[in-house]
Amino acid sequence: MFVLAPLENLFRPRFRKEDLSLGKKLGEGAFGTVYKASLTNKQLLKKDGPLVVKKANEYGAVEAWMNERVRRACRKSCADFVHGFLDDTSSKGKEEFWLLWRYEGKATLADLMANKDFPYNVEELILGPGKGDDLPRGPERQNRILRTILRQILSALAQLHSTGIVHRDVKPQNIIYSEDTKSFKIIDLGAAADLRVGINYIPKEFLLDPRYSAPEQYIMSTQTPSAPPPIIAAALSPVLWQMNLPDRFDIYSLGLIFLQMAFPNLRNDSGLISFNRQLKRRDYDMVQWRNLVEAKQSQDIRQGFEILDMDGGVGWELLKDMVRFKGRKRISANAALAHPYFVRAGLFGLSGMQKLRLSLMRSSEQENEGVDWVTSLMAKSGTESVGGFTEAQLQNMREKEPRRKGSIQRNAMAQALKLQRKAAQTIAATVDDIQKGEVGKRVNWWNRWQN
């Protein structure tokens, strides 16, 4: 940040108000007004195409800073930021900060969820028209779509979090479908906090959307003092981060989105608000909430649980791990990506039950099947990392660890499936351990896994 940011600014094009022609208004929030726009001076950008301009108030500079940081550290997770500049031509006292992004597309997840055809309308966007027809319409196909959406948002969040940024305003309105990458990206870093350098970190002041915010009032304990100067904050932040796990704030919000995707009756505001009230009254116990609503026998509720209960209820398990009262007990974005809900998904989605059986039997005949098996899952599902480990890292561990003797009982399908689930859980737990700084546990993890 200290070295690259100033350098980068030397080489990036500079924009002025006159270079832009504003079009349709896209939104108006507490921090500014957003327009679709085009460039009058086409030479400024190599790649032509529509842009989005936010005319922001005094918070604009912070939002620009946050966007630049994201562009350097994890650009694929958020809307493509172009530039931010202060408009000093406007009258004094009314300074405006202008922020520019590439126009990602017309639909946010909120727009898509409001459509009666959700989630099939998203399937078409991600796969192309007619491509999901290998399955009949029903819970299995819906589950496949929900899983893809959730995985895309979780990956984006995992990247933000590993950069030290907590978004604090995760909601369907702030998740946009990018027509270019054909996937979901996060927008609106206006309320985000960069805990590594203390930017926008004000423990006593927050501007959160109550519909989606986690029960904790502050993302950092109120006993944590206000942010010190950036360099000191950067040095201290890993400690504060581990103490408070502020990233879990976003996970709770995403859990609520998962819930809304599964239950049609919770997609509108009044549904969500009454869910929040019911959950609070039951001390944030999802099982109690389930008992309450299941008794009501509604079609929407039945449909939601049918999805979450598939594959032994892995969806429901993940949801419960995301929507928990205590931040510390909530799953992290990385661990969630290694959850069986996703680990099994790649296989089911891509090769079907038959091939899964075959590959499990085949892999159970090999030595070292633990690693081989996980890496083959990764290859099949197109996953680049499991629980934060790349394929190369996993293979490397395999080389250095004693070889496993014997093998899983042949043809023991049930056992293999159990192991698969267990392995994913162990990876998730291990990622948590590592995140807690106990790197030495990695070796224990290997032993646990072998056992």
Ligand SMILES: Nc1ncnc2c1ncn2[C@@H]1O[C@H](COP(=O)(O)OP(=O)(O)OP(=O)(O)O)[C@@H](O)[C@H]1O
């Ligand atoms: N990169 C983008 N591409 C396409 N549309 C965008 C982009 N960024 C923002 N929008 C549209 O503009 C709207 C407002 O954007 P954003 O949420 O950043 O502004 P905001 O002023 O903070 O609004 P709010 O306070 O309501 O969240 C979004 O809901 C989205 O429809």
